[in-house]
Amino acid sequence: MPIIITGAAGFVGRVLVRRLLDRGAEIVALDSSTAALADHPALRKVAGDIASPAVRAEALRDGCNALIHLATVPGGAAEADPAASRRINVDAMYDLLLDACAAAFRPRIVFASSIAALGDPLPGDGVDDTTPLAPRMVYGGHKAMMEVAVAMMHHRRGIDGVSVRLPAILARPKGPSGMKSAFLSDLFHALRSGTPFVCPVSPEATIWALSVTVAAANLEHALTVDTAAMPATRVVTLPAQRIATGTLAAEIARQCGVSSALVGYRLDAALEAAFGRLPPLATPAADRAGFTHDGDVATLVARALDAIAHD
């Protein structure tokens, strides 16, 4: 039976599809447009709106042992259009979970949630697996609601659910992403092309980050992680490096052979508050379950630059 990936033509989806095809997997790729995906004999593309029952039925046509749900109205777009976020991030996902329950016996469902579920500002002394959820953005609120739906359907034995909260993923391709944290990726593109960049958060601003390579590896791991290794909530915050923006900029500049003086700073107070105050992060549940981060800043930056070069 194939692995179904929703949002497969997106930034993370494309890397994940390539990775799983390289492993010999059979993939069904569902997205609103699948034009960005290269043809492959083991890849079946389904283009359409995930809110459409017919589109979901076409994606689940050959059964559903495993599904990775990446499709989402992203954070900035959700904040601009909360009704669209409700329609896709809550209602369509709930319908998809019901469809998956009906299509197979306890399929493994991997849900790409977000650290936005935790809310902001976060407790200054640090975040761990006991930090209570206090979402403020529509995106994070809807992700947190659906983490609960995944847990409920898991405990009802309809699905075998695994939710993973993604941090900032580096580096996105150029162009609009609908993600409020996209400025982090823009920093890579600017330094790579040797052009000046005005960063909207301070050099001291701290982020949690993963390369897209390791994000995809963690999603692949979530497909096969022992169900007993997951907490009762069925959700883990993924391991991530906590990095100051200035440190990140300096390492990108070093690897690109340009001066980090290309980066200027002009603070956007809302962005600094929402994305620049991330406290120390401990992820013992994810660590125990075998999820990982890039290890060090140089490796993360090298992988992020490599992802840009190969997208």
Added chain:
Amino acid sequence: MPIIITGAAGFVGRVLVRRLLDRGAEIVALDSSTAALADHPALRKVAGDIASPAVRAEALRDGCNALIHLATVPGGAAEADPAASRRINVDAMYDLLLDACAAAFRPRIVFASSIAALGDPLPGDGVDDTTPLAPRMVYGGHKAMMEVAVAMMHHRRGIDGVSVRLPAILARPKGPSGMKSAFLSDLFHALRSGTPFVCPVSPEATIWALSVTVAAANLEHALTVDTAAMPATRVVTLPAQRIATGTLAAEIARQCGVSSALVGYRLDAALEAAFGRLPPLATPAADRAGFTHDGDVATLVARALDAIAHD
């Protein structure tokens, strides 16, 4: 401006409406039927489906400073018809929250959630404010999802949200309630009328309980509790007494002047698992915020019997 109460004609709603009218409050009572509510000059009744925008608009006609949301598809009914639970317990409530955001500046919204949000079986060594949510019943899953929605809309400053998780409330009137825990109330009715009762859980089965009197007092307290006294999740598990069914039966029999030998036991394994294994409960967040339980078993039973006599 009036206080709006949804589900106002239900078991807890009726006690709460009487209590608030006695305080001199102006009340709008919304329910599918409001026939069970006595007329009162300060009471405006709105009968209709809470999923209807027109019905909600009629209820919010005079603004909305404060709203207590009791309306729900109850646990047993939700389990029998998950789509109805989704329609009322998730979708209609979400719409109601949006309506409330639009009708007033940060109205206080009190959401009657349930200990079912915690899931079952619960950790044997006890439950406190850090116990992760792992709902298994549709009812509890939907309540947990909407606790998150309340928290999100609170942190967005659309509402001033307070969710309270209700334990078993004693004692319900006779007749079908749609609640799986209704056997606890049936125990009161049987002993009060001196008739034998077959209890579907063991005498050692432990429950968490509040009298309907104290449940209503806690909901009233939630209307005015200092917003800073609530945790960031905006939800507290209400204080409750942990009582063995046999102890409860003996106290009811004593106060009713009948023999506790009227009670026989024939276990329903599913009920025993879902409602008879409640571990020790600590509710420090609710305690700090001024919520209370009945204090001792005799007081709880006396109040529950009084509620039956006056319903």
